[in-house]
Amino acid sequence: NSISKEKRKIDKKYSDEFIEIEIRELESYYMLASKITENTKGEKLIFALKELFYQAKLKKWPEKAVIFTESTRTQAYLASILKEAELTFTIFNGSNNSRESKKVFEVWKKKFPEAASIGSASANMRQALINDFKDNTEILLTTEAGAEGLNLQFCNIVINYDLPWNPQRIEQRIGRCHRYGQRLQVIVANFLNTRNHADRRVLELLQEKLNLFDGLFGSSDEILGALESGFDFEKKILEIYQSCRTPEEYDIAFSELQDRLKETISVKTLEYRKILLENTDQSVANLFKKTDFETKQILSDFDNDLLRLCILWIGSKLKPTPDNSIFILEGYEFPIAFRELKESEFGKISRAHKNHAVIEDIINRSLNLxxxxxxxxxxxxxxxxxxxxxxxxxxxxxxxxxxxxxxxxxxxxxxxxxxxxxxxxxxxxxxxxxxxxxxxxxxxxxxxxxxxxxxxxKKNELICVWEEWKKPVLEKYQKRNERLFDRETDRVNRYYDDYALRVEDRIKKLEAERFEINRRRDNSADLEERRKFLKRLQNITRSMDK
Structure with a gap:
């Protein structure tokens, strides 16, 4: 039978001695696990939260964070340690049926009775919990249920307590805060066991090869688009975990995966770009190319200005390298690049930007001259x-x-x-x-x-020159704002025209349905059936009034 065939297959692959060694190794893990009395990962979370909130307070950011975890069991544990640390939190998961959630919903229902009267119960519960997080608590403690459909642009700290292997899921998590209306830099903190070689390689792959944590201008959109079409990234990671046992085996397996990823991403990216350009109006395609050139030129000028400012203030601490745009900064682990990073440089070189600790300090000192x-x-x-x-x-x-x-x-x-x-x-x-x-x-x-x-x-001479320069600039921006306003007005009008057509179509369908129910009610001799028809007519009338 199939079971005995499987057994024989295993017997041939692994010797009795190998299996005994495996059993002893598993027993040692069990003994080691049974001696654990404190969860250092949980302690590190509390430490990280307090440090992040301290930095947020200094920068006048909202002291709020979204913590993602994989299971409700871990969620319950984190809730207990957050409570001990006197940190306020809102729990969000797939069921949202806890006593605390119901209390939050009742408060929201009293505050927004009109909103509570429409929509589904689950949607209203989600809205109530998000409202509670926005107005009352510091932390949204959520499972994967919170990775889709939530708008959390009022928060800019995302913590992956459990890091999933699926890049799309990570992107969805970050996307909760990286939304339209987000005015702050989004901070992503990933928890990693640095002594676990496999976990380190997974994070390296996600961070350095897929650029998932590069923020708004990372290359993750292209990469995720390529991965969606047939490449089961999560399955490949699982196979590596199940088949490899030594750091050397993990290195070989992850290197092979990186090569396969690179090939898949390159082919798919070129394919998508070709499709886009072939199906795009030539004037639009030319605009893309012009915008790309202008953006790179602006970035280049900005980087040069940053470099000149740094040389002025800390020139003695900057040591040049053979690459004229990369410098070794005294006291810092990574060199700093005053240009866009190449793929091979991610994780090895720091990108210069105005929020970099050293550059931010220099800018503040310059402003206070x-x-x-x-x-x-x-x-x-x-x-x-x-x-x-x-x-x-x-x-x-x-x-x-x-x-x-x-x-x-x-x-x-x-x-x-x-x-x-x-x-x-x-x-x-x-x-x-x-x-x-x-x-x-x-x-x-x-x-x-x-x-x-x-x-x-003289002051009047200075103001005269200032006004002379300012006039054409304001006219230029006035015309641009008028174009943007007209474009937005047109978009809103198109939306309402479309909405009006949909409403009109819906009303016609309801009227037709009402006519048919009236006809069937009039032809019915059964009193109970006539009552049911009447109830349906009342429901249709309420729908038409909304």
Whole structure:
């Protein structure tokens, strides 16, 4: 029979000696597990939460976090330790039928009676629990049930207490907070047993190869799209866990999986891009290419500005490498790159950005610089890599540079910092073009000891130049905001037109149904049946009134 065949197959694969060794190893695990009296993973969670909330408080972020776990049993354990740590939490899972959940629902029902009167019971319960998390508690403690359909843009900390092997599930978890309306950087904390070689390799694969935790501009969208079509990632991981026993075996298996992933992702990504471009209007395709070029150019300029600022403040702590855009930062484990990272650099090199601890400190120090008395600098035109003839005419002359900030509140809030430069000619200071002012700020300069107590530029002259620069800028943004407003108005109108058609269609169907029920009621001689028809008519009338 099939059982005996399976037994013979196992017998041939594993010797009695091998099986005995396996049994002794399992017994040792059991003895080791029975001696565990404290859950250090739970303790680390409490420590991490308090540290994250402390950092959130410093940055004036909401002190809220979403904790994902795989089972209700683990959820119950975490609830107990969170309670001991005096942290407030809301429990969310597939059933949501606990006593606490019902209490939360009753409070929500009293607060929003109209919302509670419509919709399904399960949807209302979900809404009540999310409302409780938003208004009353610090933590949403959820199973995988909370990975879909929830809008948690008011929270920006996601903790994977149990890390699933399925990349789509991880992306769904992060997506609860990474939603439209999220104005803060989303922090993702993953719990990992660093002594478990297999777990380390799984996280490395998810983080460095699939770039799942790179935030909004990671490559996970392309990768997940490729994986969805036939590549069972979770199954492959399970096979590795079941078949490998030594770190060396795990390394070989994960390396093979990475190679297969790379091939699958490359083929599928190219295929999807080809389909997209072949089925897209040429003008739209050209817009994609133009936007891609402009975005890369903006990122490049921004990185150069960050690098210049860092060199100005901490130049002695930055050691160059053969790659001119990568520097070794004294006191930090990873080098820092002032450009987009290559695939092979993820996890090995840190990406420079304005929220990087060192750069954030430099920006804050720069913003708090004192300009009274007014400092002076000497600009070295010889250090400018490009030739600008208008700048040559400024050699040996003196002037004043003022930095003004324009805040535009429209569809979005935007800030523009503009330099206004006045150059001395004879006994008078004349303003120069905005383009030349911008160019001056990109050239290397050295601070002098000499300072000035006041500016020779009169306030009305300065305001006049400012207003002259500001007028075309505001007109440009006004036109852009009008276009965006018109586009949004058009979108809303199309939505309501579509909605009106759907409502009209629904009313016609209900009227037809009402006509048919009236006809059947009038033809029925059975009183009980006529009552049922009447009840259906009342339900239809209520539906039409909504």
């Amino acid at each position: 004192q300009t009274k008395p007014i400092p002076s600098i000497t600009i070295h035109l010889s250090s400018n890599p490009g030739k600008v003839f208008q700048l040559d005419e400024m050699v040996g002359k003196e002037g004043f540079i003022f930095l003004w900030k324009l805040i535009i509140e429209g569809v979005e809030v935007e800030e523009i910092v503009v330099p206004l430069t006045f150059l001395k000619q004879d006994d008078k200071y004349n303003s120069i073009s905005h383009e030349l002012s911008e160019k001056l700020l990109t050239i290397q300069a050295v601070e002098n000891k000499m300072t000035f107590n006041s500016s020779p530029i």
